[in-house]
Amino acid sequence: MITLRKPRIVILGAGYGGLMATTRLQKMIGVNEADIVLVNKHDYHYETTWLHEASAGTMHHDRVRYDIRDVIDRSKVNFIQDSVVEIKTEEKVVVLENSQIDFDYLVVALGGEPETFGIKGLKEFAFSIVNVNAARQIREHIEYQFANYNNEEEKRDERLTIVVGGAGFTGIEFLGELTNRIPELCHEYDLDFHKVRLVCVEAAPMVLPGFDPELVNYAVSQLERKGVEFMLGTAIKECTPEGILVAKGEEEVKEIKAGTVVWAAGVRGNSVIEKSGIEAMRGRVKVQPDLRAPGHDNIFIIGDSSLVINEEINRPYPPTAQIAMQQGEVCARNITAIIRNKTELESFKPDIKGTVCSLGEDDAIGVVYGKKVFGAKASFMKKMVDNRALLMIGGPSLVLKKGKFNIL
């Protein structure tokens, strides 16, 4: 009797892309066809697109995450909780912090990292909304600033100033949540609402680049009405323990004192990619149409570390959950095809159903199936988008457990 060694598929990362690939593979692949191994740093998946809520403190972080073992089929998928150190592409080995693992097929879905563009002090003194640990740290940091205010002989108003670097998707959504959270914090600590400053600093001359101007105007006026100050065309030159230094064009450098600085202006690919010698630009790999890394026929790269060009405008698609999940599905089908010795692989083509940007409770802007929406309707659509991600990965039971039903 000859025992044929089954091929081993290893998926790195249980974010939107990795978890989607895993749940699709466990359905498509028979137990005798291949071994499936999922590696993730934590034993939970978190909704990256909800982290701004946990960071502002408007949603508890436990609502933002769920146990990975609740959505994987443990008879088919072997889950390893560990951090990835390096991929040895030639040896087909992934080095983890506590062990290493061989692979035949690899799905790299490790997610992005904040890009600080070499701005001095950002890494040391600014927060980034990157994971559950960071989100609850930001929430507690802001709350601690507010809790300290009334205890000091000399009141330091900058404790109540929050600077958000970047007016992209994350920055705007975080500001929207903060406008809901600040009145609660003022009530909690007996503080004057008018002493709080929410400042958004953006180097580009506009908010939410690429979005429809009418919707952008709506977003800006809604947030300004709730107290957000926008400083557009203004670059952060440095971050210090006291706040930030900014400059508008050629104007003189100015200091904004702030107890909290959150950097939400840039995402790059994962540094493991570069450490492993895979060709990339800022950690993002320009993948082949079938999602494989050029020169690596057994390595698929999906999610924030992959780069796919939008031919219509000849620019890369932004890294989003929507694209990561669609890539997860295509990648699962392609791996199944390879294992079954099919020669033709599917090409990935994003199907952008819509983009909705939240502006806090019951307000949002967006384009859904080509139609502009804003206000309560957009907010409803946003919640449906969030629920859809749960449905696709974990089915109806996960939607019931973790879904957003606080709809009008």
Added chain:
Amino acid sequence: MITLRKPRIVILGAGYGGLMATTRLQKMIGVNEADIVLVNKHDYHYETTWLHEASAGTMHHDRVRYDIRDVIDRSKVNFIQDSVVEIKTEEKVVVLENSQIDFDYLVVALGGEPETFGIKGLKEFAFSIVNVNAARQIREHIEYQFANYNNEEEKRDERLTIVVGGAGFTGIEFLGELTNRIPELCHEYDLDFHKVRLVCVEAAPMVLPGFDPELVNYAVSQLERKGVEFMLGTAIKECTPEGILVAKGEEEVKEIKAGTVVWAAGVRGNSVIEKSGIEAMRGRVKVQPDLRAPGHDNIFIIGDSSLVINEEINRPYPPTAQIAMQQGEVCARNITAIIRNKTELESFKPDIKGTVCSLGEDDAIGVVYGKKVFGAKASFMKKMVDNRALLMIGGPSLVLKKGKFNIL
């Protein structure tokens, strides 16, 4: 027609003593007999004896306070929200931060202050459980330490160390609450419970001096079982931003690294007393039997800034809410008597009904009407003691609103 000027009674402080004096005076004194003015820094009264719960985070600080205007009769009492700077005893004037006020009769019920005995760094780097602002700051400081832990490349276990200086009433009750709070915090921030240290440092050789030894043993073993480390006969030599330096007897000085240090070892009288030239020892005035300050026939001093000797053991009574409230009642009766031109004033004699020290949820030790109690029964008695204070100051409606009913 001659308008006689009504005498003015001014009460400084709306703690247990001041608020009891006010509510009794407003019942006893007719509108035509005298004007009553109450001065307090905040527009709320807080339960000083519950602050350890708000500080640990086991009870929200809003449950620990109530609006002063809910318990005073505004047709009879004029409430001024301001801070007391100085009492000019000769001129019969109280200088406030924003104004000044004349008085004919004064009740000084300003409460105590932490006594740091000149230990270096305690004022700067240790917290004290002194008021609502401080309590929520301590709660948030501890939570912030726990929230930061997992975000640091190199884990600093001292972030999870809490040092309590002093094994008196406040220190022990605070430790009891912390033993309930720590498991919640570990769950909230995904931390290993065994990395947390609760250290109680006490210069005296025993816990809860003056308490029955059998009850003390029970308290120590219960707290030790829940993870508290006691360092008795050990003096805090210095507090630093990193923790504390301690020495046991003649032994070498040792460092305990700690993210949080709470000083709960000493109470002194109010510094306004000394600033006003009233004779005092550590801010406490050895009052006459009728509660008047020696040499000041129109100034009554009650609560933590008064000093009454327990003749049985020839030592001062400890500053407690029970004594402050009883003093408030006697002082109100004596002022009424003076205004009505009675010559005989009542002498204050504490009636110690009992003392119960909480050890966290559903556990306590105490002596009530001369009987030792511990465990759930003592915990029940403690809640009844707390409810009694509400009843005496604000009547049944305040008990219903703010009372403790989480009884077995």
